[in-house]
Amino acid sequence: MKLREKAKVLDADQIEKAIVRIAHEVLENNRDVDKIAIVGIRTRGAILALRLAKKMEAIAKKDIPFGVLDITLYRDDLTTVAEQPVVHKTEIDFDIHDKIIVLVDDVLYTGRTIRCALDALIDFGRPRSIQLAVLVDRGHRELPIRADYAGKNIPTSQKETVQVKVAESDGADEVVIAEREE
């Protein structure tokens, strides 16, 4: 499948500003800083989550627990996909009991990934609350799920894909909308 890049919707500077804003919003909404923990969804959600955690640590001047979630084993389409997706490690080495978990992903689309992540998280214990932060909300939800913090809302058609690229794995920070070539 070939993809044609249509538009760049966020550049590196805008991504940085969005993360800083979300960091402030999370701290503003949750006075109990000691209870906050950040959990990112592999792969790009985890990279963004680490950046968010660092920003929040700098602002609040406190250590914030950070973890990474691999949702493969919780997917609802394992019986329908052709081959088993590769399973990566989940690394949550703090107790999530009674924590305010900020779950981070790059793009919020159908909501199915978040549904998996909620199930996966709850298998680690009973957090006080789970909040959702995403860099891009592109609409088209298939489940009753919404983001508490969004870097940018981008209306899209279902033919399009939203690609979040991050320096750590893609060489540069940017968000582009691409469309399948006919």
Added chain:
Amino acid sequence: MAVLWKRKDLLDLESLSTQEIEMILETTGSFKEISQRPIKKVPTLRGQTVVLFFFEPSTRTRTSFELAAKRMSADIVNIQTSSSSLTKGETLKDTARNIEAMKVNMIIMRHSSSGAPHLLARSVSPSIINAGDGSHEHPTQGLLDIFTIKEHKKKIEGLNVSIIGDIAHSRVARSNIWGLTKLGANVTVCGPATLMPPEIEKLGVKVTYDIKEAIEGADVINMLRIQLERQGQSLFPSIRDYSMSFGLDADKMKIAKKDVLIMHPGPINRGVEITPEIADGPYSVILEQVTNGIAVRMAVLYLVSGVKERGE
């Protein structure tokens, strides 16, 4: 990116490629964490049925497979030979066809005849996982041994691994030899001549009948149990004599490398092939092997469960 897994069955390590073995090891690493959680369960195999079909006694392997399947939310049925229709004269194939007709997804099987799981894989549609067939192979044991070595040594290539004991009757030895040599280890086998299969060097291993040679320079020593139940006649003068020549004790360990790993697939005959002080000593990773066994088996169940059709 790893290669895609395409096998519906896991019958042996002999037929696996290096990439396939590495993929299982990598997947195992991801599954290990699940058994350390407070809630040791993921929903991945929900709605799938796994039959444990054991024709030989087993505690470790059966429990390990059962826990692996349960921690992935599969439903499990245990069939033991003593209480199955095989005692009424039904053939293995017929029993398996009946199990298949009950719409199960996987059959995990241990049998005293080499090749029995291969026969089933040719005759029924569920995934077949070999949990030990005669003196042929015990692939998940081989994989968990290799995974444990890799966790400690960070690599397999170039390591000197010595397998000591009853090589002739050992399916664990064969699975280890296939897996380790494919990944580039130098494997030495050691035991009395009567317990050494003819032409074993054709598998690419070094053979020695002197345990000192096997210990010296080894990065890993894997001690095997004397399988008295598989030996038709007496193949060595006495247990005591065997233990003196081929048992691992503190005295023989003096020439071993300082960072050697001591492994044993269990069950241990304490004081026969290994003394308690070595089995429980600082170099021993015997219980880690057991822990890793569950993760390896979860990885195998996950990979084969995704393959719908048996390719040729």
